Amino acid sequence: MIDLLYFHGLGSNKDSRKFKLIENAFESTHSCFCVxxxxxxxxxxxxxDLWSLYxxxxxxxxxxxxxxGNYAYQLRERLKVFGVKIKLVLLNPLLDFSNRIANFPFPEKLEETLEKIKEIDHCFLLQSNRDEVIDHSKMKIGPEVEQLIIDDTHRLLTFENYVDAIKEYLTSDRL
Structure with missing residues (x-):
């Protein structure tokens, strides 16, 4: 089985609704872990530590x-140097802190851990058109990005409707 690592968002954990949906959808084909x-x-x-493990x-x-999404992207960049074949899925990713538009506070210590990712490539990107936390319009989309823009908010309240699209991407030959 292929390992699947899910990186939750700020204030979430392994009990998140999205992780549970991913886990249920992929448990027969992947070993699912929430980071x-x-x-x-x-x-x-x-x-x-994750780099060492994988x-x-x-x-x-x-x-x-x-x-x-920022942390998953960072890990992918570290691992691909070693030839690990990685499929990356980003859900309303905070790839550049300056694109954050939310008015609730963000922990300063965490802000320092975020890389400023200017352009994304080779991934599946699920974005909400009514995201109230991140302005996605400034994100530069590079090669081989399968982008799905949906009518939803940052929390992806209709996420269960898109799990099959993620499954299709993960079972395809695309990286």
Missing amino acids: EWRNDTDISGLLT KDKDELVLIGDSTG
């Missing part, structure tokens, strides 16, 4: 939601 982190987590250490794997699926 849990909190505001006080050493993100650099966490990503280094750098010798042949294949891996990374799914990142919001802030978790």
Whole structure:
């Protein structure tokens, strides 16, 4: 079985609705794990530990939601140097903190862990057209991005309607 790592968003955890939907959809084909982190987590250490665990794997699926999308992207960049075949799925990703439009506070320690990702490539991108947290219009879409823009908010309240599209992407030959 191929491992699937799900990186939740700010204020979430392994009990998130989206992770449960992913886990239920992929449990027969993937070993699903939620990468849990909190505001006080050493993100650099966490990503280094994950890199060590997965750098010798042949294949891996990374799914990142919001802030978790930034961490999933960072891990993919570290692992692909080692030839790991990675399928990346991003859900309303916070790839550049300056694109954040929400008015609720964001932990300063976590802000420092976010990379400024200017352009995304080779992934499945699910974006909400009514995202009240992130302005996606400034994101540069590079090659081989399968983009699905949906009528929803940042929380992806209708996420269950798009799990099949993710499944289709993950079973395709696209990277």
